[in-house]
Amino acid sequence: MSMRKALCLLALAVLVGPAYAQSPASVPDTIEGHLAAGKNAAGGRDNTPDFYGLVTALCVAPQRGAPPLDALAPREDPNRKATYMQPKKAFDDVYWLGTESTSAWLLTSDDGYILYDTAYVYDAEDVLVGGMTKLGLEPAKVKYVIVSHGHRGESGGATLFQSRYGARIVTADWDLIEGSLYGYPTGKPKRDVVATDGTKVTVGNRTVTLYLTPGHTPGTISGIFQVLDQGKPLTVVYSGGTEFNFPNDVAHFDQYLASERRLASLAAAAGATIIINNQSQFNGAADKLRSLADRQPGERHPLNVGAEAVARYFKIEDECAQAQRLKVIAGQSDH
Ligand SMILES: [Zn+2]
Numbered sequence: 001m002s003m004r005k006a007l008c009l010l011a012l013a014v015l016v017g018p019a020y021a022q023s024p025a026s027v028p029d030t031i032e033g034h035l036a037a038g039k040n041a042a043g044g045r046d047n048t049p050d051f052y053g054l055v056t057a058l059c060v061a062p063q064r065g066a067p068p069l070d071a072l073a074p075r076e077d078p079n080r081k082a083t084y085m086q087p088k089k090a091f092d093d094v095y096w097l098g099t100e101s102t103s104a105w106l107l108t109s110d111d112g113y114i115l116y117d118t119a120y121v122y123d124a125e126d127v128l129v130g131g132m133t134k135l136g137l138e139p140a141k142v143k144y145v146i147v148s149h150g151h152r153g154e155s156g157g158a159t160l161f162q163s164r165y166g167a168r169i170v171t172a173d174w175d176l177i178e179g180s181l182y183g184y185p186t187g188k189p190k191r192d193v194v195a196t197d198g199t200k201v202t203v204g205n206r207t208v209t210l211y212l213t214p215g216h217t218p219g220t221i222s223g224i225f226q227v228l229d230q231g232k233p234l235t236v237v238y239s240g241g242t243e244f245n246f247p248n249d250v251a252h253f254d255q256y257l258a259s260e261r262r263l264a265s266l267a268a269a270a271g272a273t274i275i276i277n278n279q280s281q282f283n284g285a286a287d288k289l290r291s292l293a294d295r296q297p298g299e300r301h302p303l304n305v306g307a308e309a310v311a312r313y314f315k316i317e318d319e320c321a322q323a324q325r326l327k328v329i330a331g332q333s334d335h
Contacts, residue, residue, distance in 0.1 A: 027319065031326045035059050038319030041312040049305035051313055053281035057243055059320040063333065064245045073182040074152050076122045084123070087131035088289040090303070092228035096289050097131040102153045103280045104128055107225065111204030112143040115161060116223070116238060117154045117278040121186055124157025142167045143203045146210070148240035149220040150176035154278050158189040170195050172212060173219030195221045213263050215256030216241020222263050224270050229301045236274040237267035237310060242282055242317065244324055248333050253325035257318060264314035274303050275310045283313070
């Protein structure tokens with residue numbers, strides 16, 4: 001190799017160096033390496049939006065397996081009203097209805113509403129119906145209910161909206177819901193719309209595009225849609241399932257990783273700058289929406305974290321799932 005050619009290659013290596021440093025290939029393929037990379041993606045330094053709640057759940061807390069189909073019926077917490085939080089207008093055309101642990105989102109349109117996730121069964125009446133009433137919105141205008149997955153905090157209120165208001169229920173987790181023995185003490189929702197990859201749920205001028213993202217549960221779905229913030233359209237990715245409470249074997253982690261990587265690229269291609277979900281601790285939704293009242297002219301919306309932060313959210317999931325997968329291979333799973 002000539003000296004000149006060697007120098008050219010050296011210059012090229014210097015030029016591409018920083019890009020390689022950020023690529024997944026630079027993360028040591030070890031449990032510790034992936035955990036460190038996941039934690040480092042939380043942000044919170046240099047004024048970047050942080051996802052410490054997500055890191056705590058995925059990279060720090062012990063992991064559990066899947067809840068069995070014969071899991072005991074959900075408990076009615078006598079102190080449940082203490083966990084209720086004020087319903088909030090989140091964007092011009094979206095409302096948040098939640099507790100300290102769950103988020104449900106009401107997407108409004110000129111011709112009715114789409115309710116995205118439905119809280120726990122015993123909270124649905126107060127948090128969802130009561131919350132809408134408090135905000136001056138009519139629960140009977142809910143035309144579609146999207147259930148991101150068939151766990152209790154997402155599907156608990158589906159029966160109420162189907163039976164009382166005739167809302168259509170959209171999910172891909174019908175088998176999980178129908179297989180549960182005791183999970184629906186007020187009755188199971190009847191099988192209705194089966195979401196497939198690319199299903200569009202439209203009410204009036206509002207559309208949510210759904211994608212199959214199996215992993216968290218077999219039928220977990222995620223969505224991409226637009227919201228208006230002070231009249232400006234912004235793109236949201238709704239991540240349908242987050243934690244590793246599925247059978248903790250390599251095949252399930254591989255499925256989870258493939259789904260989250262695909263959703264990350266769909267979100268990036270759509271220009272998503274907001275990531276929301278069904279559990280407010282993962283993206284800080286409840287606290288961020290409380291701070292909305294203090295927003296000054298020109299300040300960004302607290303949930304509008306930007307495309308780079310959205311990518312970091314997926315990186316936390318990815319790296320810490322890889323760490324957990326390696327623990328399974330090494331026989332070191334947490335349960
Ligand atoms: Zn779940």
